[in-house]
Amino acid sequence: MPAPGENVLTNTQNAVQDALSRLGYDETVYDLLREPVRVFTVRIPVRMDDGHTEVFTGYRAQHNDAIGPTKGGIRFHPNVTLDEVKALSIWMSLKCGIFDLPYGGAKGGIICDPRKMSLPEQERLARGYVRAISQIVGPTKDIPAPDVYTNPQIMAWMYDEFSHIREYDSPGFITGKPLVLGGSQGRNQATALGVVIAMREAAIRLNKEVKDLRVLVQGFGNVGSNVALILHDLGAKVIGISDAGGGLYNENGLNIPELVDQKDSFGMVTSSYQNVITNEEFLTQACDVLIPAALENQLHEGNAGDIQASIVVEAANGPTTPAADEILNERGVLVLPDVLANAGGVTVSYFEWVQNNQGFYWTEEEVNQRLEEMMVKSVHNILTTAERYDVSPRLAAYMVGIRPFAEAMRWRGWV
Incomplete structure (x- = not known):
């Protein structure tokens, strides 16, 4: 359970502000990066197995799209909150910045307990969520992925629902899919x-x-x-x-x-x-x-x-x-x-998206080798930055991860 009085969004915002200050950016940059550029709250009616309809609340937060489309998982959990989803979207931006991925961060969540739901109920919830957020997601807008209590099967249902809505096959819409539907080797691990x-x-x-x-x-x-x-x-x-x-x-x-x-x-x-x-x-x-x-x-x-x-x-x-x-x-x-x-997941999700867009797929050995190279480079970059600035590895990671977004916004004329 969370520590008493702790708010993950406030903690994250404070760390982002510290990182930007140390890098010499002004308050306007922080003001744009402390909250997602857009947040969707949706209500999803689901017909349960016993015949009654239950209404679930879901969220999708897109932190920053100055660099490219947003990217982030969807979690099914009873303790999902809006503040948590916002914080997670910021963390996703930081991961993308650290690993030089052409994305901004996003995150989604639905307040539910899948441990108490049948598979048909989970499927109806997954499809209902996609219908509710379909206007703001897509392979060039926002690319979802698995997170807590979601998996390749749920991604497959979401992928199928999105394809029905758009009336064409769009494997680049979502990552963490089963291999037969365009998933990547090595994604599960x-x-x-x-x-x-x-x-x-x-x-x-x-x-x-x-x-x-x-x-x-x-x-x-x-x-x-x-x-x-x-x-x-x-x-x-x-x-x-x-x-x-x-x-x-x-x-x-x-x-x-x-x-x-x-x-x-x-x-x-x-x-x-x-x-x-x-x-x-x-x-x-x-x-x-x-x-x-x-x-x-x-x-x-x-x-x-x-x-x-x-x-x-x-x-x-x-x-x-x-x-x-x-x-x-x-x-x-x-x-x-x-x-x-833990950025290996979004890194290989990026690999999956690239393979979907190319229609050309890599072996597991190729995926793991590319992941290894990026992880080793990023770990040493963060630890070296921590030593150079005499800060903790966490603050060093925030400094490295947030800088690309500050620079992209500057070049676009947003700040």
Whole structure:
């Protein structure tokens, strides 16, 4: 749950303002970048399986389109808020800026609990959402993708609905699709692979090797489970994993392939085990690397002093509050921020969009090689910028990520 009093949008706006100030931009630039250029709020009627109609609220925020069309995922979650969606759209812009992608950031969300919905109900909701936002999305306007509790099947339904509305096939409208519908090789593991590459490069900076590291992975959905599996295959010792029900911890290492086989489609696995610890206890267990891969504000002022990791790699969006970030930096913990570490997903989504537009598709080896090159370059760029300006890696990432938008707006004559 979020730390008391924390607002992800306010925290993000403060960090953007700090980054722009350090780069020498004036308040007008910040005024344009502190909020999305447009936000849609939609109401979606869905006929439920028992015959009654339920009305869901959804959002789509497009942060900035000075560089190109906007890009960002759609999440289905009961705790979706407008402020959260706005903040996530800003983070997407930062990721695109850090990785030199020709996009601005966007984000979408629907207030719902798909864990309590049948597949037909989820399909009707997905299609209804696309109908509601169809005027502001498209392959040259705004390109959605999967996020929390959404997946290739939901992307396929959305793609099909958009094609019906537009009356032509448009694979570049959405990414994270199944391969047979124009998805990209490597997309399913892209965010996780990017996290692992970022972790490896951070470890190298500290003269450590991946195979010698003890790792905790908080969250066992698509990203968390794939991170754990990739690390297990690389020889790292994954000593803890957690889901919404709590955590499993074994200092001798867990059987990750077995746990991955047992988890359900929402990343739940601990319900089948005894000796489950709380998520609060889980985060403070002894380890070398902590990878938060769940939701926002998991590391906060109340627990940051007890984190035992020497490296934190943010696979989730916004898992660390500003107060916790300051505490961790003062303690010498190397924190690789979300806008850097988990940007493998949007990077390979960009690859998918490029392949859709070209009608020419790459092998998984080509996709992974291109992702590796971009991740390594970006990690070292951020860490070098942090050293040059004597700031935290997070602030360095905001400085690198926001600059292209400030410059694009200047060239366009917006500021």
